[in-house]
Amino acid sequence: MAESQPVEMSGxxxxxxxxxxxxxxxxxxxxxxxxxxxxxxxxxxxxEAEWVETxxxxxxxxxxxxxxxxxxxxxxxxxxxxxxxxxxxxAIRAEQATxxxxxxxxxxxxxxxxxxxxxxLFVGRQVDGQVNTTFDSRSAALLxxxxxxxxxxxxxxxxxxxxxx
Numbered sequence: 388m389a390e391s392q393p394v395e396m397s398g399x400x401x402x403x404x405x406x407x408x409x410x411x412x413x414x415x416x417x418x419x420x421x422x423x424x425x426x427x428x429x430x431x432x433x434x435e436a437e438w439v440e441t442x443x444x445x446x447x448x449x450x451x452x453x454x455x456x457x458x459x460x461x462x463x464x465x466x467x468x469x470x471x472x473x474x475x476x477x478a479i480r481a482e483q484a485t486x487x488x489x490x491x492x493x494x495x496x497x498x499x500x501x502x503x504x505x506x507x508l509f510v511g512r513q514v515d516g517q518v519n520t521t522f523d524s525r526s527a528a529l530l531x532x533x534x535x536x537x538x539x540x541x542x543x544x545x546x547x548x549x550x551x552x
Contacts, residue, residue, distance in 0.1 A: 394421075409436075424451075439466075454481075469496075494518070 394406035400415040409421040417432040424436040431446040439451040441459040454466040461476045469481040474489040484496040486504045494506040501516035509520040
């Protein structure tokens, strides 16, 4: 059985690319499906692969078994294993996550190793290292209860005022 050749592109804008091994440098791609994908200084819409590595890349959605991000931005990343350094992401979900010098709006991980990580909302089972978070799972639950109670009281007051008229 012949081994397929890697797909290598540089300086192009493409709608979709597929391959066992895909390497993009300074490219724009709407959708990438691969066994292994490497993106350097590129922009991607949706990336689905078994293994993804990005360097100085912006992506909307990355779904993979293993993801390595360096100096990159992403709206959403979902993987079994994530290693991220100097990354900004709106949402990260992983079983195993190792993050350094990174920011995430929402970080959800079973086992998280962190160094200088900042999040808005963090939910993790086991954490090794420092995660600076605005809301962890406990404070988010308390905030939800407080907002729910406040809305309930406002609804009750609105109902009482509505009956008087």
